[in-house]
Amino acid sequence: MKLTTLGPTATVDEVVAVIDRDGGVIIRDFIDSATLSGLLEDLQPKLASNLEDPTTGRGKTGRLGGIFKHTRYADTIVRNPLYREAAERILCKPITLWFGDDSFEAAPTIQIGVTQLIAIHPGEGAQPLHRDDIVWHWRHPEGGPQARVQIMVAISDFTAENGGTLVVPQSHLWGDDRGPSTDQAIPTEMAAGSALIFIGSTFHGGGTNTTDKPRLGLTMSLDLGYLRQEENQYLTIPVDEARALPEDIQRLLGYDGCPPGLGYVEINGTMTNAHVLLEG
Numbered sequence: 663m664k665l666t667t668l669g670p671t672a673t674v675d676e677v678v679a680v681i682d683r684d685g686g687v688i689i690r691d692f693i694d695s696a697t698l699s700g701l702l703e704d705l706q707p708k709l710a711s712n713l714e715d716p717t718t719g720r721g722k723t724g725r726l727g728g729i730f731k732h733t734r735y736a737d738t739i740v741r742n743p744l745y746r747e748a749a750e751r752i753l754c755k756p757i758t759l760w761f762g763d764d765s766f767e768a769a770p771t772i773q774i775g776v777t778q779l780i781a782i783h784p785g786e787g788a789q790p791l792h793r794d795d796i797v798w799h800w801r802h803p804e805g806g807p808q809a810r811v812q813i814m815v816a817i818s819d820f821t822a823e824n825g826g827t828l829v830v831p832q833s834h835l836w837g838d839d840r841g842p843s844t845d846q847a848i849p850t851e852m853a854a855g856s857a858l859i860f861i862g863s864t865f866h867g868g869g870t871n872t873t874d875k876p877r878l879g880l881t882m883s884l885d886l887g888y889l890r891q892e893e894n895q896y897l898t899i900p901v902d903e904a905r906a907l908p909e910d911i912q913r914l915l916g917y918d919g920c921p922p923g924l925g926y927v928e929i930n931g932t933m934t935n936a937h938v939l940l941e942g
Contacts, residue, residue, distance in 0.1 A: 784873060
């Protein structure tokens with residue numbers, strides 16, 4: 663089984679349908695060449711200074727977090743409707759709530775949970791297959807809700823030889839009593855600028871790099887707004903720095919609320935939306 667690849671003109675309906683069926687989908691040419699070049703220019707020098715030295719034996723995978731602190735080109739990724747609107751479709755499902763004798767519908771918001779540029783260097787072995795929603799001890803009943811929609815944007819070409827992300831198709835349908843095996847995993851193969859979109863319950867992991875060049879990928883997640891963020895965005899990008907960001911990015915980073923009342927702050931005795939901290 664191979665991962666389905668859709669073109670950049672695919673509809674959100676098509677993207678969601680493939681994710682619902684397989685647990686993930688590849689979008690060809692997800693970002694344009696200018697965005698790709700900008701990401702490299704902004705992030706690669708910072709990643710190089712953050713890399714563990716492969717000669718020490720401490721690992722051959724470099725990681726750089728806090729992506730929205732370092733580049734505005736990442737905004738393009740999270741604003742792309744094939745990612746953003748697909749995540750909203752999968753995660754922001756309304757439910758009925760009661761307040762006394764009255765009932766009302768409320769849908770959760772989404773927020774950015776984790777951001778990383780990841781370089782898998784030559785000689786690095788495969789990462790253990792895992793589900794990313796394990797950070798919340800998430801359970802997986804059949805047909806149960808999802809917590810995360812993740813994206814991995816290829817900054818360099820992804821191949822079977824250089825560590826292209828391993829994915830176990832349809833593993834998002836499994837219960838918690840079933841684990842993955844490596845012979846079920848398929849390497850993500852896509853050109854730079856393309857992207858893999860998958861959900862938190864899909865088993866996956868970085869692959870083995872047997873080439874002589876690093877594999878670069880930029881990952882981020884959109885998560886349910888009522889869950890704690892995996893990467894602490896308030897310390898990574900504190901209030902003073904967050905004020906300089908576009909408003910939609912501020913809100914996605916957590917300076918917002920999730921209905922019916924999660925995430926408020928008290929200012930002068932009044933409970934209000936956290937985004938007020940960034941205004942004026």
